Amino acid sequence: MTSALNIYDPSAKPDAGPPSLAGLTRPQLRDAMMAAGVEERKAKMRADQAWRWIYHHGARDFDMMTNIAKDQRAELEKHYTLDRPEIVERLISVDGTRKYLIRLAPGVECETVFIPDVGRAGALCVSSQVGCTLNCTFCHTGTQKLVRNLTAQEIAAQVMIARDDLEEWPTSNENRQITNIVFMGMGEPLYNLDAVSDAIDIISDGDGIGIGRRRMTVSTSGVVPKIPELGERTKAMLAISLHATNDDLRNELVPLNRKYPIAELMEAIKAYPGLGNSNRVTFEYVMLKGVNDSPAEARALVQLLKGVPSKINLIPFNPWPNSPYECSDWETIETFAEIVNRAGYASPIRTPRGRDIFAACGQLRSESERLRASQRKS
Incomplete structure (x- = not known):
């Protein structure tokens, strides 16, 4: 049964309170300590202490930081909070998938999806932008206009929100539910590479959340000049949203291909740092x-x-209202997979997850956008 917690209030005004430390990078946290009056020579130590409380223990209250003096904690509390962005809506699918609609600012919302039983335990699909500029014709998420890039703090906060909900604090290597992070939510990550790179630094840090870089996958529709740079800066796994094998069709499905055609894309992929049998590229192919x-x-x-x-991940098309496409028949998908498998490539057929709550691939914000429009009209 689908369960939902809907706390959306379109008339609500944001509380212009102190900024949050949750989601900051190490250098930002050090700067925040000095801004709160910590001496420069002690700022790194205090930042390291706070880092551990924020990202290992998931602290929501400065009083938890028992290795920081009380007067210093009180001073931090005057300047900052440990708040996460607001959860506007939380939905749980019949298959256990969880979708969070997160308000970052007035009129600025993104979605994050937790998918159980992926990787070692479960994957969290995070967004890197609000909206998208790519207009891929099969993807409803991509038809929504770009609002803005997310900051590294806002990307990391998505992970913290999911871990709050799943009660995954303090960090442990045992019985984790979130073991993998995939940048496959709203937006094109390589159009926001600085923030994505900083967020990966935060999420992978062994003194905090501690999800390894090899368990993070960044998916791109093919921003060719940024692909080698992604590998150099993040050492994350690479995924390519491909969906066609010739330029004519890919120009239609993925309009970015007109700027960076398949031949250029393949050359950039071959230049990806560390590419090898233990570091394979994932090609996403919607059927x-x-x-x-x-x-x-x-x-x-x-x-x-x-x-x-x-x-190759073969993705059964996830329908959305007024889509011009249909999903391939199951027999057709299996035949396609068999041909690819016989050639020596792993080609799992991705099981659709979270369709009932519009959390499946290509569906993000489709239903929530419709509901917001309905509320604005009423």
Whole structure:
């Protein structure tokens, strides 16, 4: 049964209170300590102490920080909070998927999705932008206009919010529910690479949340100049939102291809730092009935990926209102997968998750946007 906590109030005004320390980078946290009156020579030590409380213990109250003097805690509390952004809506699917609609500022909202039973335990799909500029024709998320980039603090806060809800504090290597992070939510991560890189630094830090870089995957629609830089800066796993094997079709499905065609994309992928059998590229391929799902296109995909350490995620199309596409028949998807498998590539068929709460791939904010529009009209 779908359960929802809807605390949306369109008339609510943000509380212009002190800024939060939750989600800051180490240098930002050090600067915050000095701004609160900590001597420069002690600021790094205090920042390291606060870091541990914020990211290892998930502290929501300065009184928890027992290795920091009381008067210093009181001073920090005058200047800052440990608050997370507001959860506007929390939905739980029949399959255990959880979706959070998060308000970052008035009129600025993003969605984050926790998917159980992915990777070692579960994956958290985070957003890097509010809206998107790419206009991929099969993706409802991509049809929503870009509002702005998220900050590293706002990206890291998505992880903290999910861990709050799943009661995953303090950090432990045992019985974790969130073991993987995927930058596959709203937006194109490589158009916000500085913030994405800083957020990965925060999330991977071993003194805090401690999710390894090899357990973080960044998905791009093909911002070619930024692909090698992503690997150099983050050492994260790379995923490519591909969906077609020729430029004519990909120009239609992924308009960014007109700027960076497939040949250029493949060259950038081959230059990805650390690429190898233990660090394969994931190619995402949404299955669209009668569009890109023929045996000939499966064979073309095999040829395109020749020599690239790869795995292919075949994604049954997730419908949304007035979509121009349909999902391929299951038999067609299995035939496609068999051709790719026989060529030596892993090609798992992704099980659709969270469809009942519009949390599946390509659906983010589709239902919440419709509800917001309805509320504005009423």
